[in-house]
Amino acid sequence: MRTRFILIQTSHAGNVGAAARAMKTMGFDDLVLVAPRWANVLRREETIQRASGALDVLANARIVETLDEALDGVTHLCATAMIPRDFGPPTRTPREHLEPLAESDPPQHVGFLFGSERFGMRNEDVYRCNVALSIPADPNFGSLNLGAAIQLIAYEWRLALGGFPLNESVAPTQAADAKAVAGMLEHWERSLVQIGFLDPEAPKKLMPRLQQLFNRAQPTPEEIHILRGIAKSMADTRKGAGSADTPAAPSK
Structure with a gap:
């Protein structure tokens, strides 16, 4: 034509x-x-x-x-x-x-x-x-x-x-596998307990809800890495705050 x-x-x-x-x-x-x-x-x-x-x-x-x-x-x-x-x-x-x-x-x-x-x-x-x-x-x-x-x-x-095909703005990403998501959630559970947000004696439905949230989000391996880094930082910050609250030993 x-x-x-x-x-x-x-x-x-x-x-x-x-x-x-x-x-x-x-x-x-x-x-x-x-x-x-x-x-x-x-x-x-x-x-x-x-x-x-x-x-x-x-x-x-x-x-x-x-x-x-x-x-x-x-x-x-x-x-x-x-x-x-x-x-x-x-x-x-x-x-x-x-x-x-x-x-x-x-x-x-x-x-x-x-x-x-x-x-x-x-x-x-x-x-x-x-x-x-x-x-x-x-x-x-x-x-x-x-x-x-x-x-x-x-x-x-x-x-x-017929138009022209659209150019993808970014390369398509691949979701992290179930094992990586489960490992990240275990890491988050430990950190949430350490910072006092999650009571292990009465966890209610927090972790299942987080599981569903991340199932919907389908995070990539890179995002899983970021989320685990956040969990580690939360726990490390709590530990540092705990150390600062400990009274100093009396001087001799």
Whole structure:
């Protein structure tokens, strides 16, 4: 499934850079600019700064004079328009339209068409499209920055295509075995007795409750090590306090 993002008469260089960044984050790299305000827009400092490293998308981008040139090879064209046009293509939300489009057979060469920041899309350009995608924004304030609109459409299209796998923030951990948990609980029981928190003559349900707590928590071996260290520190602190409370031997 090939994908092209087409920007018509873009007036702000920064929006071209933002478009490149939005595309790259979703894995797309075919950008075509139709008669932008600046002939050197792909090399302007503001464009490069707003691209935030998506320089390969800028390097691959093309500038053409007409929409016909930009549409070469495109078989399914999507306009992005807030207001439906009379006699225009059907208006749908991105998710409603793009999910079935991603499963089309044979695969389409999809184009997403974005109008100028100053005057949006002309009716005649919308009429050329198969669908008008309307982002379901607040109807009282539906105006989106061009870069933001491209990011939303790129995200919805990538989602329809299957998305990217999530990267685990940390390596998966393995729970400590039952023997290690039992040893830690025995250590805690001794320390709790030593500090006076647990009465061995009337233990009640303290240790079974702690057993259930750690069964639910499924501590790792490293966490078991930490918990045993805490138990040792509690007992050592109690011993030190006991020594300090012992009266000193009378001097001779």
